[in-house]
Amino acid sequence: MKKFLSPILAALIALLAIFTTGCMGKTDDMNNDTQTIYYLNFKPEIAEAWEEIAKVYKDQKGVELKIVTAASGTYEQTLKSEMAKTEAPTIFQINGPKGFVNWKDYCKDLKDSELYKILSDKSLAVTSNGGVYGIPYVVEGYGIIYNSQIMDKYFSLDGKKVSINSTEEINSFDTLKAVVEDMTRLKGELGIEGVFGATSLQTGEDWRWHTHLANIPLYYEFTDKNIDLAGDDTKKIDLKYAENFKNVFDLYINNSTTDKKLLGSKSVADSMAEFALGKCAMIQNGNWAWSQINKVSGNTVKQENIKFLPIYTGTSSDATQGLCIGTENFLCINKNVDETKQKLSEDFLYWLFSSSDGKKFVTEKLDFIAPFDTFEEDEVPGDPLAKEVIRWMKKDNVTTIPWNFTVFPSQNFKESFGSALLSYAQGKHDFETLKNNVISAWEKESK
């Protein structure tokens, strides 16, 4: 009989063991009386840096900082399921006014917070009826990243057909196109597989196009129509500058390392790796891409050869156009968690962006260009792309394009835009259909 009892006993003992260890873990927390705050991180590429910060912060202040990172393209999804929990995030982020509408029941008014006081440009914050609900924590810029070594090699080739002699001279779409197409012709000599890295169109990996690239034509449309971005006039678009989007998008997919029909399974990481390994000369992305380029093993691109070029689309403003600089990352404090936690969360953020230890993390590990006046002129990230963004910001006679995609109606809109782009790239429908799809999806999602 004992033989039969033993499995049950074993199971019971195992259970008991789990019980006790489980409970002990819990009571430990309580005895030490540590407070836990919880940040739901949006940027997977710097998840490790956040973990490090959490460790240091715990050592210094005794406050446990829990970091959870949402997989790329799933932030809203994760935020939603996490917010439904008892231990909800105490710090989270919204992507601008549209995000605020979704999460307004959770956003605490930060008008009187220390963090808001140090924000250098108060107009950047997400505000509503005099309250301040989201504070930008990073200024970022994107454009076309290029490898100047490959570009220089091209300009020194005898067989080149263009008349200009350096990448700096490119200041319109037509020149860009001429250079790119000529480079594609000479790609054997240049030792590259394509001028542009893969136009990643996998679901969740397609934001560089449906969000970032689309920002430019829509910026011009909104400016032309004099639209108040905070008002209801953004509920309808007519894609006046659709041709300009097509110009660049076609240039990307026709001069790429990857065949158009294979783009649906390419990720951002794939194309960043191509750039890092010198398989392509250009790629559209922002300064956050540095950490990704840097991490690729076998990286052949030298730091000093990584440069930015504005995304010229063929509008009359090409010559004076700069990079797209702005933010879609606004920190919010969850007002539904208990007040001590709200306070601790605010304290943490203030520490991060004002103390010398915190600032060091921000510029060296997170590689943020932080929009706070606690940061001195020289307290900026040392990476080449951030330096480039700052260089472009300071240029005279150049108009920086703001990030207007914060008014894009919803994640669902972006996803349907993304899959329409994929179908277009795969040749399943023409650009006119794509354009109409986008216009109608925008209207539908703006309701």
Added chain:
Amino acid sequence: MEKLSFKNILTIIFLALLSLVFIAPVIIVVINSFKGQFFIADSPFTFPNSGTFSGFENYINGIEKTDFFGAFFYSLVITIGAVGLIVLCTSMTAWYLARVKGKLSSLIYYLFVFSMIVPFQMVMFTLSKIANTLRFDNPLGLILIYLGFGAGLSVFIFTGFARAIPLEIEEAATVDGCGPVRMFFYIIFPILRPTAVTVAILNAMWIWNDYLLPYLIIGSDYKTIPIAVQYLQGGYGSRDMGALMAMLVLSIIPIIIFYLLCQKYIIKGVVAGAVKG
């Protein structure tokens, strides 16, 4: 065994080829797990060569990124705990339902049966909400959730077999002054032991591989193996195909070992489960 006619040899050759087809996907993944991450999508069906071979780099990367051993530990604790608890609790319940007749008893039985056809998405949100509110959002709590959500099939299978136990045995034991608890552990459970193996196998296969339930309930704090594998897709800012291949291999290895050890029971379990199910 029949003699080897020409037709039979042909069948055997065909089956052998088919077996290769069945194993091939696993082999392909194993091969690719030794290639550098950028060589996988471009040529998945070639052996690594000196240019593409990356040794154990993918494994090291993958284990570091996903904390694979942590995930393995959670998967193991949750599976063993939940299976143990399910076998113990539902066999007792089943015997009770088989022996105590009455309207309430059959109502409960039919509720269990009913639960078998309810898809998880139907209770996805409410279940995770309740689990969280009651603070069951930890591995231990998850074990109890599995008992509740998985009870249906197990009670159903156990009840079928418990009903078949001859009443005389129990009556004889009662005459000897044996109480229900003693009787269950000394007489009934030993008789139900083959069924217990079936129930354990069926539940273990389900719980070990389950993704959505643990993801929704404990996913942000504790990653089981399926959650860790899925998180490789975009959870670290980049999709590392090499690490993915290596993690696929590592998650298959324990299954293969378990299968080799318990093949006989697994196949018997499946048959027995199906006959009653």
Added chain:
Amino acid sequence: MHSSLKKHFFIFLLPTLIAFTVFFIVPFVLGVYLSFTEFTTVSNAQFVGFQNYIDAFTGDSTFLNALWFTVKFAVVSIITVNLFAFLLALALSKGLKGTNLFRAVFFMPNLIGGIVLGYIWQVIINGILLPYGVDLTFNANYGFWGLVVLTNWQMIGYMMIIYIAGINNISPQLIEAAKIDGATPFQILRKITLPLTMPSFTICTFLTLTNSFKLFDQNLALTAGAPGRETSMLALDIYNTFYGRIGYEGVGQAKGVVFFLLVAVLALLQVYLTRSKEVEA
């Protein structure tokens, strides 16, 4: 005796019943209730009648698309899985050399979890399509057949085991007798083996039917719905509605109820239909 067992219900019945009530009955009932409301957390639910059900079918085409995709998928998989599994079972119940080994190999994929399976096949299918210059996301048909192949690979072994058990239950004397009467192998198959393995068919079709309808992990890992939402099956569509869109919780829950009703009706109908065949046999 049974009265004393009844008194011990707190040991025998209660633990399971509490867990079952808290983690199944309550979520189920609450789920049905919430499908008629608009809510973000449970406490702020507002009654909206059948609006969520209307939105589920008319709001956008994803649900109907997923429904149609799932039905097509289920039909194809039920037929292919059961056909192949039965043929293999026939081959493996002849007592040929290596039977045990083959059986073990064919069953093996069943133990691998859906997420892992999905990624394995993603690599393979993309590899096969590579020479043609396309990938899984190119056409919803690729995703469809990818899922069918994957499901076959996973489920054939399981169903085969059940069929083997069914075939082995047929008394050898019966087949001997038929042979003596001069029946051809095909006649034996049609008149004896098939009718007598009907119970196995009932079980196997039931299992393939419910598994195909509930498929989630494999779908998520293999295509995640790409291109667009075209290869989303019902379970994935409900998940996306629920967690992917703010303000659609009620619609997601309503879809969940519809999904449940569908699975329940199909399962009952299937059991009823095949059971009636068994009686005839």
